[in-house]
Amino acid sequence: LTKALLLSFCSKAYPDIVSWIEENVTFPNSMVDRITPAGSSAELEYANNILKLNDKVPVTSETYRQWVIEDKYCNSRPNWESVGVQLTDSVKPYEKIKVRLLNAGHSAIGYAGYLAGYSTIDESCANPLFQQYLKKFFSQVSCTLVPVPGMDLPNYQLKLVERFSNSSIKDQVLRICKDGSAKLPGFVLPTLRELLRKSEGASSFDTICFVIACYMCFIVKHSREELTLDDPERDVLLASVKGTADAHGFISNSGLFSADEKEHEVFIKTVQSFYDEISAIGVLKSMEKLCV
Numbered sequence: 215l216t217k218a219l220l221l222s223f224c225s226k227a228y229p230d231i232v233s234w235i236e237e238n239v240t241f242p243n244s245m246v247d248r249i250t251p252a253g254s255s256a257e258l259e260y261a262n263n264i265l266k267l268n269d270k271v272p273v274t275s276e277t278y279r280q281w282v283i284e285d286k287y288c289n290s291r292p293n294w295e296s297v298g299v300q301l302t303d304s305v306k307p308y309e310k311i312k313v314r315l316l317n318a319g320h321s322a323i324g325y326a327g328y329l330a331g332y333s334t335i336d337e338s339c340a341n342p343l344f345q346q347y348l349k350k351f352f353s354q355v356s357c358t359l360v361p362v363p364g365m366d367l368p369n370y371q372l373k374l375v376e377r378f379s380n381s382s383i384k385d386q387v388l389r390i391c392k393d394g395s396a397k398l399p400g401f402v403l404p405t406l407r408e409l410l411r412k413s414e415g416a417s418s419f420d421t422i423c424f425v426i427a428c429y430m431c432f433i434v435k436h437s438r439e440e441l442t443l444d445d446p447e448r449d450v451l452l453a454s455v456k457g458t459a460d461a462h463g464f465i466s467n468s469g470l471f472s473a474d475e476k477e478h479e480v481f482i483k484t485v486q487s488f489y490d491e492i493s494a495i496g497v498l499k500s501m502e503k504l505c506v
Contacts, residue, residue, distance in 0.1 A: 217241040240288040243305045247280035247312045249377060251385040276383050278373070282308045300364050307362045311370070314355050318401040319374055322351050322421070324390030325428035329435075329497040333387055339379035343498065346505045348375050351421040358408040388444070394429055395447035399470055402426070406481075410474065416484045423481065424504055427461070427488035428497065433468075434459045461486035 224232050253273060261272040283294055285301040294301060302308065320335070326347070327338035338344045352371040361367055377383075402425055409419040416423065434455045436443040445451060447469060454467040461482050465471045475481055491500045 238288060240286050242284040242286045244281065244283045245305045245309045245312060246282075247316060248275050248278060249316075249380075249383055249385060250275040251383055252389050254384075256384075274383075276377060276380055278377055280308075280312075302363070307360060308365070311359055311362065311365065311367070313401055314359060314405050315352055315371060316374055317397070318355065318405065318425075319348060319351065319378070320390045321394070321397055321401055321429075322425045323348060323378065324387055325394075325425065325432045326497050326501060327387045328391055329428055329431055329492065335378050335385040335387060335390065336381045336383060338387070339375065340381075341498075343501055343505065345375050345379070347421070347424075347501050348378070350505055351425070354409065354419060354421050355405050357412075357418070358405050391432060392444040393446065394432070395445050395451060395468075395470060398426070398429060403470070403472075403475070407472070407474065410478055410481060416480050419481070420484060420488075420504065423484040424488050424501070427485050427492060430455065430459070430461065430464050430485070430489050431492050431497070433464070459489070461489055 221232055221235060224235060250273060253271060257272045257274050258269075261267045261269040279298075280300070281294075281298070282300045282302055282305050284305050285291075285303065300308075323335060323338045323344055326344070327335065330338065330341075332338040339348070349371070352374070356367060356371065359367060402422060406419060406422045406426075409422070412418065433443070433451050435441065437452045437455050437459075443452060450467075450469050454464050454469075465482055465485065466476050488500060488504075491503070
């Protein structure tokens, strides 16, 4: 992306150096895995009163960190390895793991946590049922992932449950729930498509259907209670659940799903079943049945 933007800019502003950039400059891709919640007055007060720092925008994060960089340099480079950076020929498989487990996992507990009345991610994960749900979700997602050097996938999944449960990181549920029209297609649906193509039955992707049903309940609640939906596609999403909310209508009209999902009867029926169940007995009891 950086390369494309720079070359596009230079082609108009400095066309004489475009070919030089293409021949002499490299753009190593990189990925960072570290949870950094939105700032609040608590961090500002801590920085000013405890640390005695005049920091107007303090940023806090967890202690866990992973930084992966493509080893594609046109010249010498810093000794990134000395500070724990992983060098690789391609960042993509690492990014796929992070997006499908951490980011999608956040969405999985975010919408369910909202429906359960939790305000932060760690509150959700303090409930052993949520931990069980996450582990089942990770188990299904991991069927679409391949091991990479320097990462133990089973251990990474267990570590994610621990990281999400960190009571020092007050990551807001609503921060995770915002912009679902971008997050679900980017984090959750690619896994669903891979699992649907394997055609091993709903039991191989039911946790993902549960995530989508929770998201649908989230949209329906905002529609019926006239709450402000923080999403650039709010009008389309709210329109997709107007009247009688059903999975077929939501999947067909929300603009999130491909033709394959719109025509997959087992997928649609499974989402509908979870939506009806959550509406009838609540998200916690429905989750408990899912995790049996």
